[in-house]
Amino acid sequence: MVVRGKAKNGVWWSGRITPGFDNKKIYTCPVCYGRGFVQQGFYNSFGDHWISDGIRQETCRSCGGKGYVVE
Secondary structure, three states: OEEEEEOOOOOEEEEEOOOOOOOOOEEEOOOOOOOOEEEOOHHHOEOOEOOOOOOOEEEOOOOOOOOEEEO
16 A cells, blocks of 8 residues: 655655554654655764764664654
8 A cells, every 4th residue: 555645744755555554653754854864873973963974874764764654
């Protein structure tokens, strides 16, 4: 099943959901905001500060690169 929608934060998302998720709630990933990736170094940060060159990216670990999370 392909799902599409607009989250409360205004980010559009779409994706394929496997059967059995019909009663689950789907949200835009709060970490990557639906993009599926974060700046490289994001997960190696300590505290409120982290350093990135702004070019390289890595897959979001919260959503696995899908851009959405299922509750």
